[in-house]
Amino acid sequence: MNRSPFCRGFLLILLVLACFALSPTARATCQEGCLSSNNTTLGEDALLDLTTGTDNTALGFNALLSDTTGTHNTAVGSSALYANQGSNNCAIGAAALGANTTNSGSNNTAVGMDALFLNSGSNNTAIGASAGDSIQAGNDNIFIGFTAGEMVQGGSHNIEIAHHGTPGDIATIRIGTKKNQKNTYIAGITGVTVAGGVGVIVDASGHLGTVTSSARFKDNVRPLVARDEQGKPYTVRYEAVNAMLLNEFLKEHRKAEEQQATITQLKRDFRGTVTQLTTRLDEQAAQIQKMSAQLEATKPAPQMVNNP
Structure with missing residues (x-):
């Protein structure tokens, strides 16, 4: 889902208003320095709501603003990890991992504006502006490139490189697009002997495989x-x-x-x-x-x- 900057800004405004409504002493505070429990802040309202969380670093306006108990998080950029409640996350870029709200959303890395913006899953990596910005509950995904994987919504174990992906992607690898990439070169393949290797088949859509029929449903098929x-x-x-x-x-x-x-x-x-x-x-x-x-x-x- 490709959201406009207006939609993203509107969502951030809603998050800010929600935090203000829940905070009895809503205020703009320019945090700067070292807090207790090894927490470090620099920026207005950075780590504003922290209670028992430890070893967090927040640099930028509203960075890690709503984090209360999360630990070992790093947020660099305006509203990076804004709503975070997870741990061991790294967000670099405006609104990166901005809506990571659940305690289970941990061990994520987002580099780029809006990267992994809606994420609430774990073990996801996104590098590039808006990369993986629509993924929500998916885990163990890798998105590399501008808007890479932006269409993936809830799948896990996907690798999307310079490809938008599709909403139903699960355990899928996509590299490049037919529109932009016309040739593929991978070193270390030509002339290399592989014991017991099989032929690779490519269909019209670029889907790779080794069988064309029901043989894929047969177990223990060995070459003659x-x-x-x-x-x-x-x-x-x-x-x-x-x-x-x-x-x-x-x-x-x-x-x-x-x-x-x-x-x-x-x-x-x-x-x-x-x-x-x-x-x-x-x-x-x-x-x-x-x-x-x-x-x-x-x-x-x-x-x-x-x-x-």
Whole structure:
């Protein structure tokens, strides 16, 4: 979800108003210096609501403002980790991890304005302005690049590099886009031998895979040719050959049966056609004979002529 700066600002205003409503002594305080429990602040209302949290660093207006019990957090930038209640988070950039509100939202790293803005999950990493800014409850995601993964909403274990992602992404890797990237070069692949390797298939959308059919649902499928550590073939799994030959024989046998059934049907159809033609010829012959008899009956009788 690509939000406009106006929408993000409106959400921040709502968060500020909510904190003011809950705070009995809402005030603007320019915090500067070292607080108790190894906390460090620099900026107006930075770490304003802190109670028992320890080892936090807040630099910037409203940085870590709502944090009360979170520990080991670092916020650098206006409203970075603004609503945070988690621990072990690092946010660098305006509003980075700004709405990280739950205690479970921990071990996140966000670098860039609005990076991981709505995050409440854990173990997420986003580098780039608005990277992963719509992810909410997802965990263990990596977003790299401007607006990278901005469409991902709740999935986990995604890696989005220079790609917006999709709302339903789960355990998905996306690198680049067809619109912007036209060529791919990865060193260390060409000429390298891999023992027991399989072919890689790429579909029209750029989806990578190694199988094209239901083979992906089969377990323990091994190649027929066994290879050594250098990738060179050294033997064949002969126990699998008989099964393969039997399978091919059954295929040909079924094909022969289908062909025989087709020939039998053709013969049956041919006999039926011949019978129909014979019947029609007999009917036509009978009609001709009838018409000949009628013509014969209509001829005048011959007359005798007497000579005087």
